[in-house]
Amino acid sequence: MPVRVSEFSWQQTPAAVFLSLPLRGVCVRDADVFCGESYLKVNFSPFLFEVFLYAPIDDGNSKAKIGNDMILFTLYKKEPVMWETLSMPDIDKEMMQRIREKSILQAQEKAKEATEAKSAAKREDQRYTLGVMMKIEEEERKKIEDMKENERKKATRELEAWKECQRQAEEPKRIPRKEKCQRGKQAEEKGAIKPPSLPRKVPPTRLPGRGRNWENIFSEKLKEDSIPAPRSAGSIQISFTPRVFPTALRESQVAEEEEWLHKQAEARRAMSTDLPEFCDLKEEEKNPDWLKEKGNKLFATENYLAAVDAYNLAIRLNSKIPLLYLNRAACHLKLKNLHKAIEDSSKACKIMKLHLRSTQPTQLYRTMRRRFGI
Structure with missing residues (x-):
């Protein structure tokens, strides 16, 4: 209060x-x-x-x-x-309130009028300034056009004068008729005048074999000589060495070996189609296992971003290896990328479930016996 x-x-x-x-x-x-x-x-x-x-x-x-x-x-x-x-x-509260409101309204109207007057004055100043600038630009443009017109007229006069000089230099000097008659009489008296004779033009001799037909024949013969003969067809025999896995017969892993070959073929196909920018990589850099080991080393040195790059390339080469997703999830966990870590872990779990469903029981038993001694 x-x-x-x-x-x-x-x-x-x-x-x-x-x-x-x-x-x-x-x-x-x-x-x-x-x-x-x-x-x-x-x-x-x-x-x-x-x-x-x-x-x-x-x-x-x-x-x-x-x-x-x-x-x-x-x-x-x-x-x-x-x-x-x-x-x-003798003024009451209602009258006081009316006087206050009336004074405030009058002040607002005056402020609005002052603002409008100020805006009108500003617009008038801008209009005047724009008019002055346009007038100055018009004068400058007219001045430039006058200068161009004067230069054009000057150049035209100089060109006409040069043409006139050239015309006068090319025209032969005309001898007056009286002077010509006097010179002819003097020459007749001396007997030294002779009718002028112009040199006779001799047509150029045409050598044999220089016609258009000879040129066409020569060019066609040259083209026939420059075209080589077609190559003879042939066939090339290529033999491939079969891939042999050094595995004992009692521990045969034919299904796993075929799956590994299939994965390698898919990786090579992906490298040739999906990754044209990595065509200059070394042979070991195109191997997902080598990239996995490289990512593990980078993870051990706490270089998590580089390890993620290595695992990304390995997954692009072969997207059916669950360990790659698990390793990349560990890198994302270190980098606090929790959503990506959960996504990679779920992907690895899904691949492992699909692999277990497609594996035969005997093959699974052999694998567990070899690895865990069951």
């Missing part, structure tokens, strides 16, 4: 009212002043001062000066009349 201030002093003249209000040790920037035609409010927390003026004032020209822990108001009256009191006598 704000504390209302009742300590103030005021003086008046027929044209203005001078109001002095103490700030009570409040900082200047914390004081909020609102002034309307009939309402004046000063809010400097936790204090509040408001007064409903006796008569309307010119709030546009009124001033407020803050300093020395005091606010000094200079309020100009709209009518030069001496006031009996500073505030209205």
Whole structure:
């Protein structure tokens, strides 16, 4: 609840009212002043001062000066009349509320008008600036066009003069008729004149074999000589060495060996179709087992990202080895990628279930006997 201030002093003249209000040790920037035609409010927390003026004032020209822990108001009256009191006598709460709302609405309208006037002035300034810039650009463009036209006319005149000089240089000098007759008579008298004879043009001799037909025959013969004869067909015999596993007959693993060969064939097919960017890898780098060992070494050295890359390439080569998924899940677990770790573990479990369903009981028994001594 704000504390209302009742300590103030005021003086008046027929044209203005001078109001002095103490700030009570409040900082200047914390004081909020609102002034309307009939309402004046000063809010400097936790204090509040408001007064409903006796008569309307010119709030546009009124001033407020803050300093020395005091606010000094200079309020100009709209009518030069001496006031009996500073505030209205016998005013109730409803009337106070109406005066407050009216003052706020008037202040908002004035602020809106001021904003619109400012925007209109800004637009007018922009329009004027744009017009000036367009005028300057138009003058510059006209100046450039005049310069181009002058240069074009100058170049045209120089070209015409050069053509005239060339024409005059090519034309033979004409001898006047009188001078020509006199020269002819002098030559006849001396007997030295002879009719000019032009040199006779001799047609060029045509060598034999230089006609168009000879050229066509020569080119066709040259083309026939340059075409090689077709190659003879033949067949090449290729023999493949069968793959032999050094396994005893009593511990035969034919099904596992065929499955291993099938996986290797799928890996080679994947390398030739799906991974063309890895065609420059070494032979051991195309082996999923070698990549698995490489990933295990990287995992032991805590280089988990590189180990994930190795397992990724191995899985792309052969996606049916559950141990690759388990090792990659361990790397993701170290890297805090829990969703990927769960996904790889589920994939490994699914592959192992499919493998157990497809394995024959006798083969499973042999495998368990060999590995666990059952």
